[in-house]
Amino acid sequence: xxxxxxxxxxxxxxxxxxxxxSEEDGSSEREAEHSKGSSHQHHWGYHDQESWLxxxxxxxxxxxxxxxxxTHTVPYDPKLALLKLEGYDLTGSTTLKLINxxxxxxxxxxxxxxxxxxxxxxxxxAQLHFHWGTKEVPGSEHTIDNVHYPAEIxxxxxxxxxxxxxEAASKADGLAVLGGFIGIGLHDNDxxxxxxxxxxxxxxxxxxxxxxxFNVRHLLPDSLDRxxxxxxxxxxxxxxxxxxxxxxxxxxxVSRRQLADLExxxxxxHNKLLSKNFRAQQLxxxxxxxxxxxxxxxxxxxxxxxxxxxxxxxMESSGHILAIVFGALFAVxxxxxxxxxxxxxxxxxxxxxxxxxxxxxxxxxxxxDQTSLTVT
Ligand SMILES: *[C@@H]1O[C@H](CO)[C@@H](O)[C@H](O)[C@H]1NC(C)=O
Ligand SMILES: *[C@@H]1O[C@H](CO)[C@@H](O)[C@H](O)[C@H]1NC(C)=O
Ligand SMILES: [Zn+2]
Numbered sequence: 001x002x003x004x005x006x007x008x009x010x011x012x013x014x015x016x017x018x019x020x021x022s023e024e025d026g027s028s029e030r031e032a033e034h035s036k037g038s039s040h041q042h043h044w045g046y047h048d049q050e051s052w053l054x055x056x057x058x059x060x061x062x063x064x065x066x067x068x069x070x071t072h073t074v075p076y077d078p079k080l081a082l083l084k085l086e087g088y089d090l091t092g093s094t095t096l097k098l099i100n101x102x103x104x105x106x107x108x109x110x111x112x113x114x115x116x117x118x119x120x121x122x123x124x125x126a127q128l129h130f131h132w133g134t135k136e137v138p139g140s141e142h143t144i145d146n147v148h149y150p151a152e153i154x155x156x157x158x159x160x161x162x163x164x165x166x167e168a169a170s171k172a173d174g175l176a177v178l179g180g181f182i183g184i185g186l187h188d189n190d191x192x193x194x195x196x197x198x199x200x201x202x203x204x205x206x207x208x209x210x211x212x213x214f215n216v217r218h219l220l221p222d223s224l225d226r227x228x229x230x231x232x233x234x235x236x237x238x239x240x241x242x243x244x245x246x247x248x249x250x251x252x253x254v255s256r257r258q259l260a261d262l263e264x265x266x267x268x269x270h271n272k273l274l275s276k277n278f279r280a281q282q283l284x285x286x287x288x289x290x291x292x293x294x295x296x297x298x299x300x301x302x303x304x305x306x307x308x309x310x311x312x313x314x315m316e317s318s319g320h321i322l323a324i325v326f327g328a329l330f331a332v333x334x335x336x337x338x339x340x341x342x343x344x345x346x347x348x349x350x351x352x353x354x355x356x357x358x359x360x361x362x363x364x365x366x367x368x369d370q371t372s373l374t375v376t
Pocket of ligand 3: 129130154
């Protein structure tokens with residue numbers, strides 16, 4: 001994931017960057033020197049994640065990411081503050097640089113985008129990127145009850161008490177990453193299309209393009225209020241254990257075609273397909289994972305990954321069941337009441353000896369019997 005911090009650093013040091021990012025360049029050099037000192041220039045890849053451990057000290061730490069999230073054991077923590085994002089709508093304001101860095105598809109984000117509330121400090125956005133698999137292998141990094149989603153988005157922010165991403169990346173409270181699961185829905189996702197439609201321009205490794213600004217909030221799930229929180233790491237070398245993770249419970253939908261575009265377009269080194277760029281599950285080592293919401297499954301929801309169709313079928317059928325239950329209750333009430341009324345009338349008519357009233361009420365009872373039969 002984040003990453004790419006390192007690779008971007010190398011790129012920026014080698015390539016003369018634009019004047020707008022001169023601040024980042026200085027820190028990039030420091031960071032590049034720092035990582036050289038500890039690990040030399042390791043050319044890491046996803047096919048050989050074991051080798052990260054020897055080349056990058058932190059990758060074998062005890063607070064690594066990603067992790068599996070067990071929804072049955074995650075406790076609800078009412079003290080978790082809900083997130084308030086600011087400046088995510090970039091419609092018409094700027095263009096954004098979209099990069100294929102050989103490890104991921106990454107969009108650079110302006111410092112006007114922030115997490116205003118949710119943490120002890122304000123965190124400012126730096127970039128977002130994706131992890132994915134293949135048609136056969138779902139490629140989210142985090143898993144829910146040991147199940148992968150097809151893909152995952154990470155929006156990387158750094159603590160405003162540090163000057164930039166590079167400086168923050170190695171500090172304990174340096175980073176806050178928002179993670180969202182991407183699943184398959186019936187329709188094209190127009191917001192994701194703003195990124196995916198530019199993929200063919202950057203299919204070659206280490207290429208980039210500019211795309212028009214849009215509302216980045218719309219790349220995230222509808223609800224940001226239901227999330228998991230834990231302390232973890234970058235999911236790529238150098239694996240710094242400096243990330244406060246927020247993984248949303250709501251997922252995002254893109255169409256099958258859009259997911260295929262993400263899986264099949266970008267190339268990495270030696271012109272190989274860039275796919276399965278997700279890190280293996282890491283152990284919790286006693287860490288806590290908290291939830292901002294009650295995790296007991298509501299109204300008989302299924303454990304399988306929901307799709308748009310399944311969701312709507314579940315909602316529709318529970319609506320029908322409710323209607324039937326209320327209909328039956330109503331019919332029974334009416335039936336009991338009318339039987340009671342009939343008996344009272346009969347009793348009453350015995351005293352009055354008025355045969356006319358019996359004639360009037362008999363057909364009514366027959367009607368009610370028929371009604372109750374239709375319902376059951
Ligand atoms: C993360 O670490 C900080 C600092 O040690 C701690 O205060 C916080 O409770 C931890 N968060 C979780 C979810 O464990
Ligand atoms: C969301 O939470 C519900 C309730 O705990 C759980 O069943 C479902 O698997 C969760 N989905 C994700 C993506 O976290
Ligand atoms: Zn990531």
